[in-house]
Amino acid sequence: MTNPTAAMLVIGDEILSGRTRDSxxxxxxxxxxxxxxDMTEMRVVRDERAAITDAVTALSAAHTHVFTSGGIGPTHDDITADCVAAAFGKAIDVRDDARAVLQAHYDAKGIEMNESRLRMARIPEGATLIDNPVSAAPGFTLGNVHVMAGVPRIFEAMVDGLLARLEGGTPPVSRNLTIRRGEGDVAGPLRTLAGENPALSFGSYPFADDRGGAVNVVVRGAEPKAVDAAIAHLAEVFPDAEL
Amino acid sequence: MTNPTAAMLVIGDEILSGRTRDSxxxxxxxxxxxxxxDMTEMRVVRDERAAITDAVTALSAAHTHVFTSGGIGPTHDDITADCVAAAFGKAIDVRDDARAVLQAHYDAKGIEMNESRLRMARIPEGATLIDNPVSAAPGFTLGNVHVMAGVPRIFEAMVDGLLARLEGGTPPVSRNLTIRRGEGDVAGPLRTLAGENPALSFGSYPFADDRGGAVNVVVRGAEPKAVDAAIAHLAEVFPDAEL
Structure with missing residues (x-):
C-alpha cells in the first residue's frame, strides 16, 4: 500500500512580495x-481568480488531497472560496450552518454582524465545514480540497481538527547520520547504496558548525529494518560518522 | 511599463517532508x-525528473524569469541541471570553464577532485555561469531560467551576483496603516476604496498584540501620490489609525 499524496496551495500576495514569511x-x-x-508539491499563487482556480483544478486532479491556506477572510481580496467552488462547478452562497456559527461567536463577543463578516459564511454547495476554534469563521472541504485560513494560529487549529478525520498511511522511518567529510566524499558511497536500495530515499545535507564542514545523511523508508541496515552500512564506510 | 514577472521553483524532498524549513x-x-x-508564483517539487522538468517548462513559458533553488550538488539526487537542460532540449556535460573554477577552488583547499565533485561542472550548452563566491560550484542561466544552490548562504550569494546583471523595473511603493478594529469593520471601506483605485493593491492582515486585535492595511502601487492619497483617505475613515 502506498501512502495518500498531497499538495498544498498557499494563496497570498503578501508571501510573494516578501512582506510576510509563510509558516x-x-x-x-x-x-x-x-x-x-506524502506531500509531493507546494505552490504559492496571487490573490487572483484565474491563478487560484487553475491551481486548484490542476492539484486536485493530481493528488489524493489538496490543502489551501489563505484568502477566506472578510475583505474584497478574499476570493478563495469562490475560486474553489468554480473549480468544482458548484454554486456558493451564505449557508445557514456557517452563518449560525458566526452569529453565535459575534453575539458572545458583542461584535456586530455586517455584510463583510457575513461573507465568511459563504460556503460552496456540498462542502463539509472545517471547525475554527479560534475565530469561528469556518474552513471547508469540497471534494478532495481542504480550504483553511492563512493566519497561522487559525490554520494550525483547523489542521488539528481536519487530520483527526483524514485517513493516514504509514509514516516513514527516518534516520540521520552525521559525517564530518565534504559532500563530494560522501556522494560516491551514497550513490552506490541508493542504487542498491530503490525502496529507500537518501538525502544529503551539507552544513558547517564550529567543528567545520559536515554532511547530514538522512535515510527514509517504510521498512525500519531496511533503513537501519543502510545506516549501518554507511557507518562502516565512514567509521567516524555520528548517529 | 509593467515590471518583469518571476516565478521561483524550489527543488527538494527535505522541504516537502518538513525536515527543513525553506528560507x-x-x-x-x-x-x-x-x-x-514581480514574483507571481512559487512552487516546491520533489527531486524527481518529471516533476522538475514539467515545472521548469510551465514556469519558463509563463514568466519573464524563473529562479530555481536546490539540486545542483554532487550527490545522486542532484538532478536539477539535467532537468533544466532537458526542458530546453539542450545537451549537458562537464564544461571546461566550470571545471577550471572548481579545480582552482579544490587545489587551494587541498581537496581532491573526484567523480562526484566533477558532476558540479556539468553545465548545459549555451548556459551562462552564475558565480558562487562561497563554495565555487557555479549556478547557471539557461534561457530565462536561473539555476542556483539550495544552501541558503550560497543561494543568497548567487542572488547578489545575478541581480546585479538583471534589468529590474520600478519597485512598488508600499505604505502601512494599523487600524485597531476587527477586520470585518475595515473590510467595507477597504472594498470601496479598492474599487475606486484599480491601479493600487490593498492587503489587510489581522493580528493580535497586548493591546488586543488589530489590522495592518498595506497599500501598494507604482505611484507614490496615489498610495499616499489612499492612506490619507483611510486615516480619515478610521481617525484612530496609526501610520
Whole structure:
C-alpha cells in the first residue's frame, strides 16, 4: 500500500512580495509526514481568480488531497472560496450552518454582524465545514480540497481538527547520520547504496558548525529494518560518522 | 511599463517532508520586490525528473524569469541541471570553464577532485555561469531560467551576483496603516476604496498584540501620490489609525 499524496496551495500576495514569511507550508509538511500522507508539491499563487482556480483544478486532479491556506477572510481580496467552488462547478452562497456559527461567536463577543463578516459564511454547495476554534469563521472541504485560513494560529487549529478525520498511511522511518567529510566524499558511497536500495530515499545535507564542514545523511523508508541496515552500512564506510 | 514577472521553483524532498524549513523563497521574494521584479508564483517539487522538468517548462513559458533553488550538488539526487537542460532540449556535460573554477577552488583547499565533485561542472550548452563566491560550484542561466544552490548562504550569494546583471523595473511603493478594529469593520471601506483605485493593491492582515486585535492595511502601487492619497483617505475613515 502506498501512502495518500498531497499538495498544498498557499494563496497570498503578501508571501510573494516578501512582506510576510509563510509558516503554514512547513507546519503542514511536518504534520502530513507524521500522519503518513506524502506531500509531493507546494505552490504559492496571487490573490487572483484565474491563478487560484487553475491551481486548484490542476492539484486536485493530481493528488489524493489538496490543502489551501489563505484568502477566506472578510475583505474584497478574499476570493478563495469562490475560486474553489468554480473549480468544482458548484454554486456558493451564505449557508445557514456557517452563518449560525458566526452569529453565535459575534453575539458572545458583542461584535456586530455586517455584510463583510457575513461573507465568511459563504460556503460552496456540498462542502463539509472545517471547525475554527479560534475565530469561528469556518474552513471547508469540497471534494478532495481542504480550504483553511492563512493566519497561522487559525490554520494550525483547523489542521488539528481536519487530520483527526483524514485517513493516514504509514509514516516513514527516518534516520540521520552525521559525517564530518565534504559532500563530494560522501556522494560516491551514497550513490552506490541508493542504487542498491530503490525502496529507500537518501538525502544529503551539507552544513558547517564550529567543528567545520559536515554532511547530514538522512535515510527514509517504510521498512525500519531496511533503513537501519543502510545506516549501518554507511557507518562502516565512514567509521567516524555520528548517529 | 509593467515590471518583469518571476516565478521561483524550489527543488527538494527535505522541504516537502518538513525536515527543513525553506528560507530561500522569502529571501528571493524580498530581493525581487526591491529590484522591481514581480514574483507571481512559487512552487516546491520533489527531486524527481518529471516533476522538475514539467515545472521548469510551465514556469519558463509563463514568466519573464524563473529562479530555481536546490539540486545542483554532487550527490545522486542532484538532478536539477539535467532537468533544466532537458526542458530546453539542450545537451549537458562537464564544461571546461566550470571545471577550471572548481579545480582552482579544490587545489587551494587541498581537496581532491573526484567523480562526484566533477558532476558540479556539468553545465548545459549555451548556459551562462552564475558565480558562487562561497563554495565555487557555479549556478547557471539557461534561457530565462536561473539555476542556483539550495544552501541558503550560497543561494543568497548567487542572488547578489545575478541581480546585479538583471534589468529590474520600478519597485512598488508600499505604505502601512494599523487600524485597531476587527477586520470585518475595515473590510467595507477597504472594498470601496479598492474599487475606486484599480491601479493600487490593498492587503489587510489581522493580528493580535497586548493591546488586543488589530489590522495592518498595506497599500501598494507604482505611484507614490496615489498610495499616499489612499492612506490619507483611510486615516480619515478610521481617525484612530496609526501610520
Amino acid at each position: 503554514n507550508m512547513h507546519h503542514l509538511a511536518q504534520r502530513l509526514t507524521a500522519h503518513g500522507i | 530561500n523563497m522569502h529571501h528571493l521574494a524580498q530581493r525581487l520586490t526591491a529590484h522591481g521584479i
